[in-house]
Amino acid sequence: MTPPAPVVRRLILSDYRSYTLARCDIDARRVALVGENGAGKTNVLEALSLYSPGRGLRRAELADCARRDGPGGFAVSLDIAFDDATTQLGHGLTPEGDRQFRIDRAPVGSARAFADHLRVLWLTPAMDGLFNGAAGERRRFLDRLALGVDADHGGRVNRLERALRNRNRLLEEGVADRRWLDAAEQEIASLGVAVAAARRETVSRLAAQIVTGESVFPWAEVAIEGEIEGWLAEAPALAVEERFREALAQTRRRDAAAGRTLTGPQTSDLAVRHGPKNEAARDCSTGEQKALLMGLTLAHARLVGEMTGKAPLLLLDEVAAHFDPIRREALFAELETLGGQVWMTGADPLLFDSLRGRADIMQVTPGRIARL
Ligand SMILES: Nc1ncnc2c1ncn2[C@@H]1O[C@H](COP(=O)(O)OP(=O)(O)OP(=O)(O)O)[C@@H](O)[C@H]1O
Known part of the structure; x- marks a missing residue:
């Protein structure tokens, strides 16, 4: 309806x-x-x-x-x-x-x-490079979608980014008091699991709105690729939070050398495939990519309609x-x-x-x- x-x-x-x-x-x-x-x-x-x-x-x-x-x-x-x-x-x-x-x-x-x-939802020519561009663009796209599922998602993503910058800085400065790092990692673990869970939920709800079959627009197959999202498929959120926190504590030396935090939803990606051709969207023609993006936008609009009871x-x-x-x-x-x-x-x-x-x-x- x-x-x-x-x-x-x-x-x-x-x-x-x-x-x-x-x-x-x-x-x-x-x-x-x-x-x-x-x-x-x-x-x-x-x-x-x-x-x-x-x-x-x-x-x-x-x-x-x-x-x-x-x-x-x-x-x-x-x-x-x-x-x-x-x-x-x-x-x-x-x-x-x-x-x-x-x-x-x-x-x-x-x-x-x-x-x-x-x-309000949109599709603009600037989004044309979505499938070929960096994963960060696709995460941003997904985060806009997730706002339809959870209006607080945007705020959590911003707080997670701040907490990650904080941890990276503490690692770089080599602070003596480990409690600062412990606190930053606790925050990253709890926000990170909430962000990953919202993205996972969004992708699964989006997939449910995608109409497969005969249409002039090819249907897209969407999946979230990420370590934390994978853990969430196997264990409850609280257990994943603990595992994530431990992983952060164990990878301080590696991340200090890298200059960034390598584990977490800041490294996840949205994988999109051309359903009928079973081909990665990034390998599709420009016209096919535009049609896929249009199909995703229509599915997003239906999802928002279902979630909020009002068409966007x-x-x-x-x-x-x-x-x-x-x-x-x-x-x-x-x-x-x-x-x-x-x-x-x-x-x-x-x-x-x-x-x-x-x-x-x-x-x-x-x-x-x-x-x-
Ligand atoms: N802050 C601003 N103050 C005044 N004019 C501005 C400002 N920012 C952008 N413009 C003008 O707005 C115009 C661009 O408008 P817009 O991008 O909406 O055009 P458009 O009709 O969508 O064009 P196209 O079909 O090329 O995409 C440009 O002429 C630009 O100089």
Whole structure:
């Protein structure tokens, strides 16, 4: 069954990148932003992606999102409709560099508070190298997926990274008091097992959402590869935590020589295979990789819908242009079944011709968003 979905009805950008003040009113569940290269389409998607915890789809420094030659800082406001009610969500950066988040004008602590109202997922051309790139990119991708399973996952990953840096520094400095190292390793063990468990759980839930069989998109086989994840398959979390802590204590000399901690979920990887061809995704063609990534994104959206009871907002940057007309139509049909609102971009309005009457097609020109 298709889960209900919050829908963006209005977006206002103030001093956000190429926009001084732009307002965009939306009726439909499909939004296509069309315009020339550099017109400002991705800027709109980026402003929406910042409703999710983290640095958004460009992973930009927030100060760079403030309009150049502007007063400094920016504001983004969103009216979302859900269950006959409208909620206003706002985020921004003050000229002093302070981040602000508001729900119905009342300040909230972080973008994490938006999660009850809206989940945002995206697929962008920058993710094209995911299968060929470093494992760190795939872990980051997986960690975004894991937020759908456990909203605290991001915070734990950050704390684990800090604890690992702390241990590496203590090893490098050769501190005499071993209790500092013991404490750092205890923290790494407990956070590391929680992070590994969430990633494992996410991969298994994601796999359950992947539809195998006849489709124009090849299905992906996903698996998590990592030492701690492997231990978790054999023993309860508490036992794994103890084993991990002992392993850290026994590998101090090795890790001091390496300058980093070699055991732990910071070395795990997400393995993806092209199901029908039974081939590693990194060996697939560019087109096949894009289709696999699209399939994973659709599975992720279904997973978030199942976990939260609400279909997420999906941002697809320059995705439609990459598929031939048959695959593009199949994609539009798949998006229909997700139930959530989808924002897409493309330079050519013809890409979205078949959606006419069913989508809001907006023309983006520098600084302006207007209905086409
Ligand atoms: N902080 C900023 N202040 C003003 N303009 C900015 C800022 N950051 C980026 N821009 C401008 O925004 C434009 C890029 O917008 P965007 O990436 O959204 O384009 P696009 O329509 O997605 O293009 P493409 O089709 O090429 O991907 C560029 O012209 C860039 O100079």
